[in-house]
Amino acid sequence: xxxxxxxxxxxxxxxxxxxxxxxxxxxxxxxxxxxxxxxxxxxxxxxxxxxxxxxxxxxxxxxxxxxxxxxxxxxxxxxxxxxxxxxxxxxxxxxxxxxxxxxxxxxxxxxxxxxxxxxxxxxxxxxxxxxxxxxxxxxxxxxxxxxxxxxxxxxxxxxxxxxxxxxxxxxxxxxxxxxxxxxxxxxxxxxxxxxxxxxxxxxxxxxxxxxxxxxxxxxxxxxxxxxxxxxxxxxxxxxxxxxxxxxxxxxxxxxxxxxxxxxxxxxxxxxxxxxxxxxxxxxxxxxxxxxxxxxxxxxxxxxxxxxxxxxxxxxxxxxxxxxxxxxxxxxxxxxxxxxxxxxxxxxxxxxxxxxxxxxxxxxxxxxxxxxxxxxxxxxxxxxxxxxxxxxxxxxxxxxxxxxxxxxxxxxxxxxxxxxxxxxxxxxxxxxxxxxxxxxxxxxxxxxxxxxxxxxxxxxxxxxxxxx
Numbered sequence: 001x002x003x004x005x006x007x008x009x010x011x012x013x014x015x016x017x018x019x020x021x022x023x024x025x026x027x028x029x030x031x032x033x034x035x036x037x038x039x040x041x042x043x044x045x046x047x048x049x050x051x052x053x054x055x056x057x058x059x060x061x062x063x064x065x066x067x068x069x070x071x072x073x074x075x076x077x078x079x080x081x082x083x084x085x086x087x088x089x090x091x092x093x094x095x096x097x098x099x100x101x102x103x104x105x106x107x108x109x110x111x112x113x114x115x116x117x118x119x120x121x122x123x124x125x126x127x128x129x130x131x132x133x134x135x136x137x138x139x140x141x142x143x144x145x146x147x148x149x150x151x152x153x154x155x156x157x158x159x160x161x162x163x164x165x166x167x168x169x170x171x172x173x174x175x176x177x178x179x180x181x182x183x184x185x186x187x188x189x190x191x192x193x194x195x196x197x198x199x200x201x202x203x204x205x206x207x208x209x210x211x212x213x214x215x216x217x218x219x220x221x222x223x224x225x226x227x228x229x230x231x232x233x234x235x236x237x238x239x240x241x242x243x244x245x246x247x248x249x250x251x252x253x254x255x256x257x258x259x260x261x262x263x264x265x266x267x268x269x270x271x272x273x274x275x276x277x278x279x280x281x282x283x284x285x286x287x288x289x290x291x292x293x294x295x296x297x298x299x300x301x302x303x304x305x306x307x308x309x310x311x312x313x314x315x316x317x318x319x320x321x322x323x324x325x326x327x328x329x330x331x332x333x334x335x336x337x338x339x340x341x342x343x344x345x346x347x348x349x350x351x352x353x354x355x356x357x358x359x360x361x362x363x364x365x366x367x368x369x370x371x372x373x374x375x376x377x378x379x380x381x382x383x384x385x386x387x388x389x390x391x392x393x394x395x396x397x398x399x400x401x402x403x404x405x406x407x408x409x410x411x412x413x414x415x416x417x418x419x420x421x422x423x424x425x426x427x428x429x430x431x432x433x434x435x436x437x438x439x440x441x442x443x444x445x446x447x448x449x450x451x452x453x454x455x456x457x458x459x460x461x462x463x464x465x466x467x
Contacts (some may be wrong), residue, residue: 002344003016003346004016004017004055004056004059004100004346005346005348006018006132006227006256006258006345006348006349007257007302007348008160008257009158009235009257009259010161010256010299014203014348015256017226017256017355018243018299018456019064019226020222020225020226020255022226023060023061023103023440024062024063024064024454025056025061025062025063025065025203025227026063026221026225026226026227026291027049027052027053027064027066027225027226027227027229028066028067028068028216028217028220028227028229028254029045029046029049029065029066029067029068029110029228029229029230030045030067030068030213030229030230030231030234030238031069031070031098031110031113031237032069032070032094033069033070033073033075033076033316034069034070034071034076034092034093034094034097034098035073035075035076035079035090035091035094035108035131035134035177036079036094037094037097037264037278037279037280038097038098038101039270039279039281039298040263040270040278040280040283040292040307041262041263041270041271041278042098042304043064043102043105043107043280043296044109044260044263044296045229045231045260046067046102046105046173046233047105047230047293047296047297048260048297048301048349048397049106049260049301049391050106050107050108050347050392050429051297051301051349051391052106052229052258052301052353053108053305053350054067054389054391054392055345055390056201058390061446063111063293064220064221065108065110065111065112066110066111066113066114066217067114067117067212067214068113068114068115068172068212068216068217069098069108069113069114069116070096070116070209070212071088071091071095071116071170072087072116072117072196072206072207074279075208076090076091076166077195077280078192085197085264086160092293093454093455094382097461098105099186099354100463101280104280104284104289105280105289105292105293105296106290106293106383106393106399106400109115112283114219115254115266116207116216116361117198117207117298118214119207119219120198120207120213122216122219123187123207123211123212123215124200124201125215125289125369126211126215126245127187127188127200127202127211128201129249129250130145130245130248130249131143133248133250134146134149134168135149135153135248135249136187136248137152137177137180137305138202138203139178139180140177140190140191140203141191141202141203141204141205142177142178142180142183142186142188142190142203142205142462143176143186143187143188143191143200143202143208143247144180144184144186144187144201145184145241145244146186147166147169147183147184147185148179148180148183148184150244150248153248153431154247155247156244157243157247158240158244159240161235161236161239161240161243161257162183162235162236162239162240164236164240166438167183168238169183169237170241171183171185171237172186173186176227177398178190178216185208185210185237185241186208187205187208187209187210187211188200188202188203188425189205189206189207189208189244190203190205191204191205191206196398208344210237210238210241210242210245213242214236214242214249214251217253217254218246218253219244221237223250223251223252223253224251224252224255225253225255226254227254227255227256227257228242228253228256228257228258228329229252229258229259229260230258230259230306231259231262232260232262233269234259235259239257254429257281258301259302260301261301261302261303261304261305261307262304262305263304263305263307264304264307265278265306265307265308268305268424270307278307285422286309286312286313286315286421287312287313287315287316288398289400290393290395290399290402291312291315291316291319292320293392293393294315294316294319294393295311295312297351297391297392297393298315298318298351298352298355299352300348300349300350300352301349301351302348304454310424313353318355318359319395320357321359321362321394322362322384322393322395323395325362325365325366325381325384325386326381326385326388326395327395328369329377329378329381332382332385332396333380333382333385333412334385334386334389335379335382335385336382336383336386336395337382337383337386337387338357338361338387340353340356341358341390343385344356351391352389354390356384357389358384358387358395360379360386361383361387363445364380365377365381365384366377370396400445411440420446420451421462423442423445423446423458424453424462426442427437427439427442427443427460428460429434431441446462450464451464452464
């Protein structure tokens with residue numbers, strides 16, 4: 001394996017990547033909390049760390065990649081209640097939307113995708129370990145992590161990841177009843193009327209946000225694993241508290257911490273509250289899926305990606321220059337990447353430099369063609385394919401042949417979208433008029449055509465059934 005160096009947030013330095021087990025790499029990525037349509041701010045981490053994973057695979061490592069789903073959360077419960085839907089239906093609807101978005105952008109499926117509600121038994125065991133060690137306590141049906149006890153313990157490093165001073169920390173939790181200190185955070189939240197709950201020795205309730213990731217990562221990857229990834233905004237309180245729980249329970253936990261920066265718009269972090277959410281379907285009205293992937297992965301993962309339509313279209317044009325070049329060669333196989341590309345990827349996954357190497361190679365290939373050096377141009381195109389594949393946008397990969405899900409052409413999908421939306425309008429009108437026969441007829445016809453309709457708070461959406 002080549003000499004990959006990673007910027008480790010915990011030490012604020014680049015470090016040689018040395019896996020726990022030779023020939024293997026273990027990665028945990030904090031995944032989605034599916035409460036609404038995914039936007040490109042959500043998808044950036046998926047693309048960024050998919051590139052990391054692809055580079056490790058290209059080096060011959062066996063990669064275990066765990067990406068969780070937080071399927072129980074205050075926001076999920078609030079959204080579901082506001083829309084009069086069961087919480088489990090709400091989260092499942094948007095979990096499918098996230099999966100669809102990941103797939104559309106060519107993000108490799110995780111090795112496993114655990115859900116918080118599936119790990120209550122393991123959470124109970126983990127809390128018992130912390131209670132037995134003197135670093136957690138039950139109170140009024142909840143269980144809290146005792147920050148004061150942990151910070152006083154030998155070897156405590158609480159606050160080191162985020163750089164926050166303990167006395168100035170704000171956990172941001174709304175339910176603080178029963179806490180010994182405002183610094184403490186919930187491992188387990190006691191049951192409230194009308195909310196889902198699970199039984200524990202300390203009372204019924206539901207998982208705390210931080211506990212779930214410590215439990216699921218160590219369950220699949222062991223008490224010591226290689227890399228923990230996530231968004232920059234998760235450093236505190238989420239990742240800081242994950243580390244505290246794990247170290248207090250006796251686990252060494254992650255050896256490297258990698259954090260991607262935000263997608264911003266007019267200098268503001270993209271979020272629902274700012275009203276500047278750009279959903280993946282909306283973006284795909286402007287560019288093809290592969291072009292959107294190229295754009296989201298084009299900046300260094302630790303740099304801000306400032307969104308503008310002009311920047312998006314400029315990135316799409318850059319991708320098309322690569323695509324147009326390799327498309328000129330029939331039966332082209334992938335070759336070897338350049339040394340410059342390898343050096344860039346080994347330097348903390350420096351994608352901008354890697355892209356510059358690809359475009360330099362494309363220009364050299366076009367010059368070779370212009371000079372009549374067909375063999376040289378073909379070799380350069382094979383190199384471009386190899387490099388593009390590592391970044392997940394090889395133009396000749398079958399995923400990107402046709403530009404639309406299911407292998408249909410973009411024009412065909414546009415035409416299908418018009419027809420399906422007309423049927424959905426007809427269905428909505430029939431339901432409003434209580435003409436259930438017509439509504440059922442539309443539903444059945446769409447189902448027979450392999451079209452899956454999902455009713456959301458924003459209205460019905462459709463997708464082609466996966467075979």
